[in-house]
Amino acid sequence: MTVTEAGPQAPAPQQRRLRTEIPGPASRELQERRGAAVAAGVSSVLPAYITSASGGLLTDADGNVLIDLGSGIAVTSVGHSAPAVVDRVRKQACWFTHTCFMVTPYEGYVEVCEALAELTPGDHAKKSVLFNSGAEAVENAVKIARVATGRQAVVVFDHAYHGRTNLTMALTAKSVPYKHGFGPFAPEVYRVPGSYPYRDGLSGEEAARIAIDRIAKQIGGDQVAAVVIEPIQGEGGFIEPAPGFLPALSRWCTENGVVFVADEVQTGFCRTGEWFASSHEEVVPDLVATAKGIAGGLPLAAVTGRAELLDAVAPGGLGGTYGGNPIACAAALGSIETMRAENLADSARRVEHTVLPRLRALAEETGIIGDVRGRGAMLAAEFVKPGTNEPDAAATQRVVKTCHAAGVVVLTCGTYGNVVRLLPPLSLSNDLLDEGLSVLEYAVRLEASR
Ligand SMILES: *Cc1c(COP(=O)(O)O)cnc(C)c1O
Helix, strand or coil, X not given: CCCCCCCCCCCCCCCCECCCCCCCHHHHHHHHHHHHHCCCCCCCCCCCCEEEEEECEEEECCCCEEEECCHHHHXXXXXXXXXXXXXXXHHHHHHCCCCCCCCCCCHHHHHHHHHHHHHCCCCCCEEEEEECCHHHHHHHHHHHHHHHHCCCEEEEECCCCCCCCHHHHHHCCCCCCCCCCCCCCCCCEEEECCCCHHHHCCCHHHHHHHHHHHHHHHCCHHHEEEEEECCCECCCCCECCCCCHHHHHHXXXXXXXXXXXXXXXXCCCCCCCCCCHHHHHCCCCCEXXXXXXXXXXXXXXXXXXXXXXXXXXXXXXXXXXXXXXXHHHHHHHHHHHHHHHCCHHHHHHHHHHHHHHHHHHHHHHHCCEEEEEEECCEEEEEEECCCCCCEXXXXXXXXXXXXXXXXXXXXXXXXXXXXXXXXXXXXXXXXXXXXXXXXXXXXXHHHHCC
């Protein structure tokens, strides 16, 4: 199989196109090679091998063009190969690709940290440190909080997802596939109930009271270094806490000298209709962990927060060989430039206003969707057995497979594997969004008629 070179001159396809079944013969051949060379532990949702991508469309090795409603898990929010990202990356690759910021520094790193100080919630003095992945950012937020407070305990929540490194596996809730067999896990991590309105029926204040009571009685507020929380839980099921939950927790942290860490790795960078999801309830985190949408697909992550917290760690205590790589920083600057110029937070709200009513109507019509939720371009449908709230993971899988076969990339999530999540590029055109949704509607109706 040869991959055709789709140079910058090649016209990017503008619509979905099915040339073969998906995955087609060329992808299946690659999948064979993969089987012999790639570890089985890394899996792919849809093994259509991609040869080029543009905006909200992916072209595979068989010439099929897929609508991307996943953005590589909330990463290519500015669209695939966004011009400002490509341009800056290309230039930076010619200038230099790496020096290691800890050896000889460069401006791009500083510029990204300046942008993060400006864009993250709150107008206090802020500093940042850059890494390669979301897990690394969350892990370093905990390191910073421990040094700054002189305490050890870390509080996390049911359904949380924070990554796959040893510490972040401990912070993550779900066992299979993220933790199973990988222990022992890091100590001094405590899990408390969060807020899952569809399943717990509690108000934000009630859910917060339960969580705080648990922390106070079972850990002790004065032992806690950090509360780490996703403002909207991602892998756990796109769970939006009931209003009031996040502000109550944030207040309790301030009163008890606990560092409030918002894991905005999935929710950040305009995804939910604000630059950061904490802002929907005017929560100002002490530390914010970011990654995914930050750099248009290049690996970059950050911890941003109160200057006095970031400066609590002595020089040399934070860093890494590649953290804040110059090409990744260039991509981040291109990505942020695009979000500003195209007002992508507004675009995310446009996606919400298009998608939510249609998913709600579909839930009403078919009876197999128990809850529709989310904000901006981070939206989900939770599948249940009709007339109950019993999770239906098998139905969810069938719906997703139907979409994939029709050339629409959608992802699942959820502790019970019963949530279809939509994470389109924020700039996805109305036409493509409409077409992708029509395919999803078809798939759900087909499932309901089984
Ligand atoms: C994806 C994710 C992570 C981990 O990020 P990686 O870049 O995969 O290490 C952490 N937290 C949240 C909320 C995420 O969605």
